[in-house]
Structure formats: C-alpha cells, structure tokens
Amino acid sequence: MERTYHRPQSLEWALEEMANPGAVLLAGGTDLLVQWRELTEAEKPQRIVDLSGLDELRQIREEDGEVVIGSMVTHRMLAQSAVIRSVSPPLAEAAFSVGSPQIRNRGTVGGSLANASPAADLAPVLVALGARVCLESRNTRRELPVSAFLQGMNKTALESAEIIRSVKFSAPAPGLQGTFQKVGRRNAVAIARLNGVCLVRRDATGRLDEVTLVIGSATPTPLDMSQEARELLAQGPEPEALRELALRTVRRVEEIAGVRASARWKFPAVENLVLKLFRVSDEGGSEHE
Ligand SMILES: Cc1cc2nc3c(=O)[nH]c(=O)nc-3n(C[C@H](O)[C@H](O)[C@H](O)COP(=O)(O)OP(=O)(O)OC[C@H]3O[C@@H](n4cnc5c(N)ncnc54)[C@H](O)[C@@H]3O)c2cc1C
Structure with a gap:
C-alpha cells in the first residue's frame, strides 16, 4: 500500500485526516523519527498527518484563571514563556532541562505526553500542577487529568482518531514556590x-x-x-x-x-x-x- 503524507492547515482538517484508519500524527518528530528506524516496512504507518501547519496549537495563553498550552508548543517556547516562568517556574525548568537546543526547538508538549516515556521531564510537573489533557476527535471532545492520561510505559488513554489539542491547569495562587x-x-x-x-x-x-x-x-x-x-x-x-x-x-x-x-x-x-x-x-x- 502507498504511504501518504498530509499537512493540514486547520485543526478540523487534521481531525478529518485522523478519522482514517492507520493515520499517525507527526509533531516535532524527535521521538517518532527515532522509532521509525526500528520499524519494519510493514509496521511503518501508512498515513502521516503532520501538525506543523497548525499555528493555532502553538500558543500559550491565560484564560479564565487557567493556563492553556497548545500541544504544538515546543520545549523551547515553554522554557522561554513569560507566562510559564511567572505562574510555574518548575515547568519552565523542566522544559529547559530537555535534551539539547535542537531537541527543545522541535520537541513538543503534545509529543512528549503522547509518547509517555517514564523519563519524560514535563510529566511530573504537569501531574504536580493538576494539569488536564484536552483531547479531540472529529466527533468527540474530552479532558483527562494528566495522571489518568498516562497509563504506563509508552501507554496512554489516547484513542486512535484523537489529537491532543492542549494541556491546561489552574494558575497556582500566589506564594507557591518550588x-x-x-x-x-x-x-x-x-x-x-x-x-x-x-x-x-x-x-x-x-x-x-x-x-x-x-x-x-x-x-x-x-x-x-x-x-x-x-x-x-x-x-x-x-x-x-x-x-x-x-x-x-x-x-x-x-x-x-x-x-x-x-x-x-x-x-x-x-x-x-x-x-x-x-x-x-x-x-x-x-x-x-
Ligand atoms: C536525543 C534526544 C534527547 C531527548 N531528551 C529528552 C529529555 O531530556 N527529556 C524529555 O522529556 N524528552 C527527551 N526526548 C524525547 C522527546 O524530545 C520528547 O518526548 C518530545 O517532546 C516529543 O515531541 P515531538 O513533537 O518530537 O513528538 P513526535 O516525535 O512528533 O511524536 C511522538 C509521538 O506523539 C504522537 N503525537 C505527537 N503530537 C501529538 C498530538 N498533538 N496529539 C496526539 N499524539 C501526538 C505522535 O504520533 C508520536 O506517537 C529526547 C529525544 C531525543 C531524540
């Protein structure tokens, strides 16, 4: 079967693409491309949906007392964000500790959560902040605490047609230090x-x-x-x-x-x-x- 590559320009379009059986998301590629080399031709995904055209997922904003981090936000953006450095310095520290400048430039929050490595640096901080993962498919929307989303080594609650849209948490009250x-x-x-x-x-x-x-x-x-x-x-x-x-x-x-x-x-x-x-x-x- 022919392998196809898609680069949607809107979230709706990406959700449509993900409704196709066997579709796999590509964000920064820092995990996926390493794993790719380990797969046989038959195991390699047939349909690749690249999220890099979706600027709407690349934002960090404060909304009704909550901090919302789009899934395509990179570790570098997180480490440098004035919002994150002010509401949760440990989250900026965790992002800054990831890999090398090249990995921080490409690796994303959504990719880190979906990959569910036990060694991921953002995960413990997101659990400590009581963060929730916002998941979307063509017909569904749901939110799960990060602690419930992560289910084991490289195992999550993500369904095949779902995209992590964002992760969000309530801005901690002043005086919290860590x-x-x-x-x-x-x-x-x-x-x-x-x-x-x-x-x-x-x-x-x-x-x-x-x-x-x-x-x-x-x-x-x-x-x-x-x-x-x-x-x-x-x-x-x-x-x-x-x-x-x-x-x-x-x-x-x-x-x-x-x-x-x-x-x-x-x-x-x-x-x-x-x-x-x-x-x-x-x-x-x-x-x-
Ligand atoms: C040399 C090296 C050093 C590293 N060092 C560290 C480190 O110090 N700390 C650390 O925590 N990590 C580290 N990593 C791991 C990696 O950089 C992170 O896990 C990164 O955040 C993955 O994001 P990505 O955008 O590259 O994901 P990708 O590789 O594009 O995707 C990873 C997985 O997530 C899925 N996915 C991506 N985006 C979404 C989405 N929005 N919704 C649903 N599924 C999605 C993909 O389908 C794929 O299964 C390192 C990796 C390398 C290669």
Whole structure:
C-alpha cells in the first residue's frame, strides 16, 4: 500500500485526516523519527498527518484563571514563556532541562505526553500542577487529568482518531514556590534517570499549608507522593519527617517498579532527591533570571 503524507492547515482538517484508519500524527518528530528506524516496512504507518501547519496549537495563553498550552508548543517556547516562568517556574525548568537546543526547538508538549516515556521531564510537573489533557476527535471532545492520561510505559488513554489539542491547569495562587530537579548520566543531552518536582506554600504564621511532591523516571508513570508528604509534614518539615518521607518514597518505588540492578544507586538517589527537592522549594525555589 502507498504511504501518504498530509499537512493540514486547520485543526478540523487534521481531525478529518485522523478519522482514517492507520493515520499517525507527526509533531516535532524527535521521538517518532527515532522509532521509525526500528520499524519494519510493514509496521511503518501508512498515513502521516503532520501538525506543523497548525499555528493555532502553538500558543500559550491565560484564560479564565487557567493556563492553556497548545500541544504544538515546543520545549523551547515553554522554557522561554513569560507566562510559564511567572505562574510555574518548575515547568519552565523542566522544559529547559530537555535534551539539547535542537531537541527543545522541535520537541513538543503534545509529543512528549503522547509518547509517555517514564523519563519524560514535563510529566511530573504537569501531574504536580493538576494539569488536564484536552483531547479531540472529529466527533468527540474530552479532558483527562494528566495522571489518568498516562497509563504506563509508552501507554496512554489516547484513542486512535484523537489529537491532543492542549494541556491546561489552574494558575497556582500566589506564594507557591518550588523546584524541578533532574538526575542524569551527564549534564547535557541527558535523559532523566530520575527527576521530580516539589511545590510548597507557607501561611502567614509560617506553617506549611500546601505540599506537592511528584517523582518521575523511577516508575512507569509519575509517582505522586503529595498525600504522604502532607500527612508527614503537617507538623512541620522536621528532619525526621523528611527522612521518613524519603524512605516511604523509596518503598513505593520498590513496590511499583520492583528491585532491579539499578536499585543500588537508585534508592539512595530517590532519597537524596526528595530531601533536595524539599530543601530548595522551602528556601524559595530555584533561581530564575
Ligand atoms: C536525543 C534526544 C534527547 C531527548 N531528551 C529528552 C529529555 O531530556 N527529556 C524529555 O522529556 N524528552 C527527551 N526526548 C524525547 C522527546 O524530545 C520528547 O518526548 C518530545 O517532546 C516529543 O515531541 P515531538 O513533537 O518530537 O513528538 P513526535 O516525535 O512528533 O511524536 C511522538 C509521538 O506523539 C504522537 N503525537 C505527537 N503530537 C501529538 C498530538 N498533538 N496529539 C496526539 N499524539 C501526538 C505522535 O504520533 C508520536 O506517537 C529526547 C529525544 C531525543 C531524540
């Protein structure tokens, strides 16, 4: 069968194309083109629908107290966006940590979510922000929390005719501070071996009134430890409570991912990451120019 390439100029047109059986979306191509080389001729998609003509999906905007990020927004746009840097510096940090300038220039938010790599850098931050994925097909529209959309390694709730239109979250109330941290094999072009995000807020009396902690890359989907963090740190971020939180995180990773060869370095790394995430967040978050 002949392979065809389509570059729609509107979302409606793209949705029509995706209604054809076997159609596959192409965004920045940083994942798809790598995977392409691994496929046999018979496995390669017959109909490629390139989203690069859709400027309407390449916008970041604030709408009714929500931040809406179009699926064709690149990591570079996210890292440089004044809106993102002001409402959620950790999301800008996560985008800036992705790959190399070339990958950040091409790789998109939609592609990252659809690919559902456990090592993705945006996913833990989007889960921490309570973000929702907006999905559209020719006849349907739905929204899912990112935590429900991501279902496992390279596994999502995306249906074959659906396009991720955007991802959105409520702009956090002022006073929330936090950080994204990544542990890689090297400093540049490093796929995360471990990453995570922590968001905290203290009330007027200095008491912690909000704690969110999500660890990525250690389990197939981001591990949300916020409930445990809230319970353990309710009395204050005492060193014992923090150490207990770190140990419980390690135990949860072990329950979900099992004990692998990497456990010898990974478990202490998870523990250190939790302690660092909390310390940097509580000290005011990462520095931004
Ligand atoms: C050298 C290298 C380094 C990398 N480093 C990192 C890193 O440090 N951190 C990180 O998180 N990632 C990293 N990546 C992974 C990659 O860059 C990201 O996952 C990227 O965001 C994918 O987006 P894309 O636009 O290139 O997707 P594509 O490759 O175009 O598509 C990926 C998948 O998503 C689907 N898709 C794309 N857009 C949509 C949409 N709107 N709706 C539904 N499905 C869609 C495609 O059909 C395909 O299945 C790296 C990749 C490479 C090659």
